[in-house]
Amino acid sequence: MNDPHLTTTAELIALNDLEALRRLPNLDRTPFEARTLKSGILTALTWIAALLASVPLLSVIYMLVVEGGSRLDWEALTALPPSAFEQGGGFGNAIIGTLVMVGLATLISVPIGLFAAVYLAILDPDSRLAHSVRFLSKTLTGFPSILAGVFIYAALVVSMKTYSALAGGVALAVLMLPTVVLAAEQAMMMVPKKMKDAAFGMGCTRAQVIWKVVLPTGAPGILTGVMLAIAGAAGNSAPLLFTALFSSYYLTSLTEPTASLAILIFNFSGMPYENQIELAWAASLVLVMVILLFNILARIIGRRKY
Amino acid sequence: MNATPKTTVAGAVPAAPAGAVVMNCQIDKVFYGDFLAVRASTVPIEKNKITGFIGPSGCGKSTVLRSLNRMNDLIPIFRFEGKVTYHGQDIYDKKVDPVVVRRYIGMVFQQPNPFAMSIYDNVAFGLRLNGFKGDLDERVEKALKGAACWNEVKDKLKNSGLSLSGGQQQRLCIARAIATEPDVLLMDEPCSALDPIATRRVEELMLELKEKYTIALVTHNMQQATRVADTTAFFGVDISQGSRTGYLVEMGPTRQIFEDPQQQLTGEYVRGEFS
Ligand SMILES: Nc1ncnc2c1ncn2[C@@H]1O[C@H](COP(=O)(O)OP(=O)(O)OP(=O)(O)O)[C@@H](O)[C@H]1O
Numbered sequence: 053m054n055d056p057h058l059t060t061t062a063e064l065i066a067l068n069d070l071e072a073l074r075r076l077p078n079l080d081r082t083p084f085e086a087r088t089l090k091s092g093i094l095t096a097l098t099w100i101a102a103l104l105a106s107v108p109l110l111s112v113i114y115m116l117v118v119e120g121g122s123r124l125d126w127e128a129l130t131a132l133p134p135s136a137f138e139q140g141g142g143f144g145n146a147i148i149g150t151l152v153m154v155g156l157a158t159l160i161s162v163p164i165g166l167f168a169a170v171y172l173a174i175l176d177p178d179s180r181l182a183h184s185v186r187f188l189s190k191t192l193t194g195f196p197s198i199l200a201g202v203f204i205y206a207a208l209v210v211s212m213k214t215y216s217a218l219a220g221g222v223a224l225a226v227l228m229l230p231t232v233v234l235a236a237e238q239a240m241m242m243v244p245k246k247m248k249d250a251a252f253g254m255g256c257t258r259a260q261v262i263w264k265v266v267l268p269t270g271a272p273g274i275l276t277g278v279m280l281a282i283a284g285a286a287g288n289s290a291p292l293l294f295t296a297l298f299s300s301y302y303l304t305s306l307t308e309p310t311a312s313l314a315i316l317i318f319n320f321s322g323m324p325y326e327n328q329i330e331l332a333w334a335a336s337l338v339l340v341m342v343i344l345l346f347n348i349l350a351r352i353i354g355r356r357k358y
Numbered sequence: 359m360n361a362t363p364k365t366t367v368a369g370a371v372p373a374a375p376a377g378a379v380v381m382n383c384q385i386d387k388v389f390y391g392d393f394l395a396v397r398a399s400t401v402p403i404e405k406n407k408i409t410g411f412i413g414p415s416g417c418g419k420s421t422v423l424r425s426l427n428r429m430n431d432l433i434p435i436f437r438f439e440g441k442v443t444y445h446g447q448d449i450y451d452k453k454v455d456p457v458v459v460r461r462y463i464g465m466v467f468q469q470p471n472p473f474a475m476s477i478y479d480n481v482a483f484g485l486r487l488n489g490f491k492g493d494l495d496e497r498v499e500k501a502l503k504g505a506a507c508w509n510e511v512k513d514k515l516k517n518s519g520l521s522l523s524g525g526q527q528q529r530l531c532i533a534r535a536i537a538t539e540p541d542v543l544l545m546d547e548p549c550s551a552l553d554p555i556a557t558r559r560v561e562e563l564m565l566e567l568k569e570k571y572t573i574a575l576v577t578h579n580m581q582q583a584t585r586v587a588d589t590t591a592f593f594g595v596d597i598s599q600g601s602r603t604g605y606l607v608e609m610g611p612t613r614q615i616f617e618d619p620q621q622q623l624t625g626e627y628v629r630g631e632f633s
């Protein structure tokens with residue numbers, strides 16, 4: 053007679069209808085039930101893992117700011133590196149060297165990478181060449197970067213008989229290329245087929261479809277890939293070791309040994325002098341800021357406009 | 359089968375168009391690889407009329423429609439035997455450039471597919487492509503008005519075409535297609551992704567557009583065919599050979615196809631006895 057669907061708990065208690073009370077669905081939280089416990093523990097674990105993952109990054113940045121921040125002044129950014137017992141000095145030439153070589157690498161790797169990606173994503177995605185290129189690019193992204201240096205040493209430095217910014221730039225380009233190719237291919241593949249169909253339906257040639265629809269639509273993704281490749285190249289010292297080497301002077305030509313931030317950090321951090329070690333910290337901070345800048349730029353440019 | 363007895367002859371009943379024929383599609387065989395998708399069918403498209411294509415799924419409506427502007431050329435395994443004359447010229451002739459064909463014979467797709475650009479740039483796309491030199495603003499406005507979406511978008515021409523609702527996107531795509539004033543407009547189930555109200559608007563639009571353009575329309579919706587099509591082509595599937603081959607069963611004035619079909623199959627289909 054007491055329908056639990058029509059009666060509240062309070063009424064049932066008042067009626068002392070225990071039978072009906074038991075039939076009421078229990079919606080209370082049960083924090084100590086196995087299921088709830090397990091879910092809680094798992095959530096906590098993921099939290100801890102996320103925290104742990106950010107610890108190294110945050111501590112590195114903290115150390116860089118504390119150790120390098122104190123020496124980061126105009127002199128450090130513009131002066132030439134000091135010699136052994138000299139005080140003061142800076143790494144202006146290394147900043148220029150890094151920018152020039154990364155710029156060169158971008159100029160080389162982006163056009164080649166884009167054209168390769170157009171081939172992979174649109175022109176002939178299933179050909180044997182495309183499969184090989186894709187496989188090689190994937191393999192190369194995980195390749196030890198020092199091998200890029202050794203390769204360019206053999207290919208360029210030996211024949212030019214000198215270490216140079218050119219060789220350094222090419223080595224960095226070799227390193228960037230697979231990242232650019234894969235990111236650009238991915239971005240172009242993401243352009244919906246129906247958009248390409250629309251362009252063909254309007255009477256576009258294949259080149260026009262690529263140029264007017266696929267590239268602009270994929271541009272944010274492509275740019276993000278390029279920026280990430282640049283950030284990766286800027287911080288890499290291994291490929292420059294055998295190609296650009298180092299120089300204590302400002303760059304005057306592309307065919308002479310050239311300083312870079314990465315090599316300067318590598319050299320100075322191992323020296324037994326306080327001044328050099330401080331500069332290595334400051335240079336590291338600058339390098340991280342440059343890389344951060346490129347990542348932020350990637351985000352801003354990469355933001356989808358439409 | 360309580361309808362008036364009809365012939366059961368397999369093969370097309372040739373349509374006898376009254377007006378000027380802009381395109382005449384004379385299919386012999388259409389293949390995807392080894393698969394014979396459509397066999398001998400003749401489909402004339404009359405000027406300033408809406409020609410509706412109806413028939414069960416997989417009977418080759420889209421295949422025939424997309425043969426009319428050589429969109430199927432983009433499918434590597436597609437092979438067309440026969441001819442499609444457009445103002446007397448066979449568009450499958452070797453010397454014909456399919457890219458140019460598509461500039462005269464525009465297309466609106468089943469899924470609205472605006473480009474990831476502003477509304478304005480979407481409509482201006484084809485004009486710029488063709489190197490249009492006149493007043494771009496004016497033509498964009500005209501096309502948007504023609505597609506009955508000017509009032510909704512006139513204040514946000516710089517917004518993304520993708521920010522519009524599905525129905526608005528489809529009308530934007532129609533605006534994009536008519537901006538270059540093509541001769542013929544091919545529409546492949548243009549309303550299938552739209553709600554009933556948006557569908558009505560697009561249908562009204564088609565009726566306006568046929569004053570200036572010639573339209574070929576694939577539709578799954580038989581009410582739609584009766585509402586807008588002047589001529590209707592009914593395609594069927596022949597499974598007798600163990601394969602599924604589409605062919606034109608019957609074509610004629612829409613009223614005749616729906617009220618007095620000459621083929622038994624047509625009658626069964628339009629009465630909803632199979633789909
Ligand atoms: N790209 C393709 N590759 C291979 N076969 C295809 C391709 N496109 C269509 N077909 C085949 O051709 C036949 C006709 O297809 P089509 O898309 O023209 O049919 P439809 O009448 O438009 O069907 P629906 O009403 O479902 O859209 C089908 O059997 C289909 O499987």
Ligand SMILES: [Mg+2]
Nearest residue numbers: 419420421576
């Ligand atoms: Mg179809």
